[in-house]
Amino acid sequence: MNLKKMTSYFNLTAVPFTKEIPTEKLLRLPSMNRPIQQLSVLAELKGIGLLTGKSGTGKSGILRSFSASLNPGLYRVFYLCHSSVSLIEFYISLCSEMGLIAPARKASMFKVIKERIITLNETDHIHPILIIDEAHMLNNDILKELRLLTNFHIDSVNALSILLCGPGESQGQIRSFHP
Secondary structure, rough: HHHHHHHHHHHOOOOOOOOOOOHOOOOHHHHHHHHHHHHHHHHHHHHHHHHEEOHHHHHHHHHHHHHOOOOOOOOOEEEEEOOOOOHHHHHHHHHOOOOOOOOOHHHHHHHHHHHHHHHHHHOOOOOEEEEEEOHOOHHHHHHHHHHHHHEEOOOEOOOOEEEEEEOOOOOOOOEEEEO
């Protein structure tokens, strides 16, 4: 049976259970509401947070729903999922995700990323949120650099929010490190 016959047979308008389901058509389970609300508070506080959950428990659905719920005039989400990379590869990926051309040196990449974050905040009045999926695979050098990427104006401005996502003991557990 081909795809067209299958959908016709079951009187479906589209193939169910695919990754391509538009976010607004995702089934919003009651268990998703609390984590999405907590992520919204994290965005408002402009903090650093952690979303954990076992594989298959809905983290991606929560991230998609949360990202879609944000006002694009106030927030910009940058999503990285390839976390088992070197520090230089991380910076290159982040530059690419932010629409920047990655300079050849780490210090230069750090500088253009920080400048982009400040421009988004101070000129465009948009708060960037960096979501890093599979964060349990990040190496210590990247984790140290993430802390430095959040340091603006002698650590007096929260210009970048970071959400680390990965496996954990319970579904949809949110932890906020600092506002």
